[in-house]
Amino acid sequence: MFISVVLVLCCISLIESRLCDRSKEKTMIYELRSLLNSLESKINDNSCECSASEIKCPNGWKKYKEHCYFFSPDSKTWRNAANLCKSMRGYLVKITDSAENAWVLDILMKSTKHRHGSWIGASDLKKEGDWRWVNDSTKVRYSQWHPGQPSNYGNREDCGHFASGYGYEWNDAPCNIDGMGYICESSHVS
Secondary structure, three states: HHHHHHHHHHHHHHHHOOOOHHHHHHHHHHHHHHHHHHHHHHHHOOOOOOHHHHHOOOOOEEEEEEEEEEEOOEEEEEEHHHHHHHHHOOOOOOOOOOOHHHHHHHHHHHOOOOOOOOEEEEEEEOOOOEEEEEEOOOOOOOOEEOOOOOHHHOOOEEEEEEEEHHOOOOEEOOOOOEEEEEEEOOOOOO
């Protein structure tokens, strides 16, 4: 809208400073008015989609790009955390790239510290070694596993987490550990 106003002012200035055929200027003013009316209609149209900067997250959730994240103050088992995230219209966090991982880590480091770290939505519960995201069953493509992980130590580690003992790199752990925080993610924003 600011650009349109500048264009109008420039045109008026041009009209006043030159002697020329006024029909061209009248046509230009008509086209500019039409453009301004069109822009005003788009601004006032409530059916347009909101941009990422307008996304509102529920209280207690943090925004990153088009998603909201909840960093738990309490601890749960992996399944209980997954169910709780689902009840909040979300899912255990799905990390898709290094930028998201770094952002989550930054917030995690400022949040409540849990004895073992915090659960993420990755697991190989259905097939050993086939790590998938709980929210959509897609294959884990980006990962930040600690060297030597996932190890499936004792043939009982099937759930992923940010491991406090490994500087918050990813680790696999038994899904029934209860001293683990969790991170929920949601694309359903209010």
